[in-house]
Amino acid sequence: MLALSGTPLSLDEVNTSSKTTTSTMSTPAKLYGKDVSEYDEIDVESLLSQLSAEEISILAKEVDPDDSLLPPDQRCSYECDKTPTGPLNRKKLIQHINKQALETPDQPEMKPYVPGTVRGKKWIPPENPKQKEQDEQIAIDLGDEFEEALNTASQDEIIDLAAILGFHSMMNQDQYHASLLDKGQVGLGWGGITKASQPKVYPPEEPNRTDxxxxxxxxxxxxxxxxxxxxxxxxxxxxxxxxxxxxxxxxxxxxxxxxxxxxxxxxxxxxxxxxxxxxxxxxxxxxxxxxxxxxxxxxxxxxxxxxxxxxxxxxxxxxxxxxxxxxxxxxxxxxxxxxxxxxxxxxxxxxxxxxxxxxxxxxxxxxxxxxxxxxxxxxxx
CATH class of the missing domain: 3.80.10.10 (Ribonuclease Inhibitor)
Structure with missing residues (x-):
């Protein structure tokens, strides 16, 4: 049951009212049948004096412990019923805590540790989706004259054309430099395309033998x-x-x-x-x-x-x-x-x-x- 302005409502009524369109409240908000403004004039100390010790303890548990207006000893909800044994000795307290920590046995594991065994579900990285290579054929119309010239061209002429157009990757360095210097083709043919030529072996530089x-x-x-x-x-x-x-x-x-x-x-x-x-x-x-x-x-x-x-x-x-x-x-x-x-x-x-x-x-x-x-x-x- 929910109560608003002193009128109790059932759960069904609340559900049906939530489905209707909401309207702004023109009347002031009420709490327990009274306007909220009336509680401003109430003396809180007089009300607290009328409560019993049990009611005050229950009320203290509902108070926010982070309230800066409360003293530090009242911000903790933990209550100790034991009588104090004497003044606080911080050094002895820390020694007692360390002693208890060393003497307290560790909690036994549910399953003993075995080197090399995997506990639980082993993580397996997901497989990368393989990219499907699609062969795309692009039709380029060069015209009848150019197609006829390329079809009848020899390998040496095509390599020279690649050098003129700047297609360096279509030939090795020997073929490229030979084409630039107009020295004719350097053997190899199509088998030498995109293959690196063997580097020249130079003897290591001799040390300086000056006396x-x-x-x-x-x-x-x-x-x-x-x-x-x-x-x-x-x-x-x-x-x-x-x-x-x-x-x-x-x-x-x-x-x-x-x-x-x-x-x-x-x-x-x-x-x-x-x-x-x-x-x-x-x-x-x-x-x-x-x-x-x-x-x-x-x-x-x-x-x-x-x-x-x-x-x-x-x-x-x-x-x-x-x-x-x-x-x-x-x-x-x-x-x-x-x-x-x-x-x-x-x-x-x-x-x-x-x-x-x-x-x-x-x-x-x-x-x-x-x-x-x-x-x-x-x-x-």
């Missing part, structure tokens, strides 16, 4: 035949050997190309090389790629090129610090712009401004080097 001791002595003796010194990829060069080489560079008058790529150069040896470049008047090309020089060492080396102004090519990319930074790149840019003889610079620059300014200046140096004024001839009659 370090001998080359240092030749530099110290100012050998006229030693124009280029290549120490690339010699990893066992010590700092002492490098310093000996750099000390001999200022007195050498024939060495023009010095390659020290992947030789383990650090800032210590790079500063020694910078001092040597400030005194050497014959070196033209310096290659220091793939070493361990920092951004400070790169700036020091580029700055050393301004003393003699004879270096035409300087390469120092792929160092320890892959990114030089904006400040370092701008400093290198100013040093390069002050160098009138540098023609090629091998450095990885991140910012477009530095790349553009350096490229413009190097092109200006190249144009100035290649420019030769015409000799004027004066004729007198």
């Amino acid at each position: 370090v001791e001998e080359s240092i002595k030749r530099v110290q003796d100012d050998d006229s035949k030693l124009i280029e010194l290549n120490w690339n990829n010699i990893n066992n060069v010590s700092d002492e050997k490098l310093e000996q080489l750099f000390q001999a560079l200022p007195d050498n008058t024939h060495l023009e190309v010095l390659s020290l790529a992947n030789t383990g150069l650090t800032d210590k040896t790079a500063f020694k090389l910078a001092e040597a470049l400030e005194k050497s008047a014959t070196l033209r090309v310096i290659n220091l790629e793939t070493n361990k020089i920092s951004a400070v060492g790169i700036v020091r080396l580029v700055k050393s090129l301004l003393v003699q102004r004879v270096i035409e090519e300087f390469r120092a990319s792929n160092q320890r610090s892959s990114v030089l930074g904006n400040k370092t790149e701008m400093e290198i840019t100013k040093l390069v712009e002050a160098n009138p003889t540098l023609l090629r610079l091998g450095l990885h620059l991140e910012y477009n401004d530095a790349r553009h300014r350096i490229a413009t200046h190097l092109q200006r140096n190249i144009d100035r080097t290649n420019y030769r004024p015409l000799s004027a001839t004066v004729c007198c009659s």
